Amino acid sequence: MSNDLFEPQKLESDVDPIRKAQQMMRPKLPKRFYKDVSVEPRDEGHVILLDGRTVKTPGKMVLALPLAELAEAVAQEWRDQVDVIDPGAMHLTRIVNSGIEAVPARQAEVADAIAAYAGTDLLCYRADGPERLAQRQQAIWGPVLEWAEQDLGARLVLIEGIMPIDQPQEALAAIRGAVGRFGALELAGLYTVTTLTGSVLLALALAAGRIDADQAWAAAYLDEDWNAEQWGQDAEAMRLREKKRVEFDAAVLVLKMLG
Structure with missing residues (x-):
């Protein structure tokens, strides 16, 4: 039984290699056609059965x-x-589909796409004011950057404001090396965490157990939460954030189980 509601991965060089496959689905949802769902161990691994x-x-x-x-x-x-x-509610199925089918064919390309986030990683962009925001960023983001330097050998440059700068090639290479040590299924999870948080450093720290899921998520939304404290929450933004959190948690589950 093929779960062909999920479009095959298309890894053209000019498209997002995992996100595109995860977001595409048929506009009309089919009715559930099975009664029983089970798991069975086989030589190739543990498989899911729908009515056998x-x-x-x-x-x-x-x-x-x-x-x-x-x-x-x-x-x-x-x-x-x-x-x-x-399929929009089946984040874990979509992630493992990518990890089984799409990523192995372009594993180096996917690893490159993940590591590329280091060039503009969220944690490197610091507010030039107010001081309390800058202090909060340092308190929450600083330890992850310190971990990346000490454990990965990746010392990234901090930037005030939004204008990008070139990060040291040695640091970028160290992060690419860290990403390259993951298998295909883990890369699918790591990619999802990275794209949802805007930070490969948060994704790697999470995978390494340096931070937990709640800490990673809070770090990713530090600036948004600060703005909400000052001006009030945006209801639509919060609804979108809640949806992203479900997908994030599915990716975390993959990394946690396979790590």
Whole structure:
């Protein structure tokens, strides 16, 4: 049974290699066509069964996962579909589809795309005022930057304002080396965390256990939360943020289980 509601990964050089595949879906949602969802260990890994039929990726590859716990989490997404199958609510399925089918074909390219965030990483852009905001940024972002320097050998330059500067090539190479040590499934999760937070440093620190999911998420939205404290929350922005958090948590689950 192919979960062909999820479009195949298209890794053209001029498109976002994972996000495009994760966001594309059929406009009309089909009805749920199965009753039972189960997980079965096989030689290729733990597979998900819908009424006994093996779930496959859009490219007809068996959706087999190395850990039973991860397969059960994916299976639960299929169980949670009630009247229709909504890929937009199945973030974990989309991430593992990418990790199984799309990333292995272009693993170096995906790693490059993740590491490229270091050139304009969120944590390097500091407010030139007010002082309390700058202090909060240093208190929350500073330890992650220190960890990157000490553990990864990546010393990035801090920038006041929004004008970009070139980061040291040695630091960028160190981050690329760190990203390159992840496998395909982990890269799919790391990519999602990086793009949602705007920081490869947060993604790597999270994967390494240096910070937890709540800390990473709060760090990513530090500036937005500061503005909300000053001017009040934007209801629409908060709704969008809540949706992104669900996707973020799915990616964190992949990194946590495989790390």
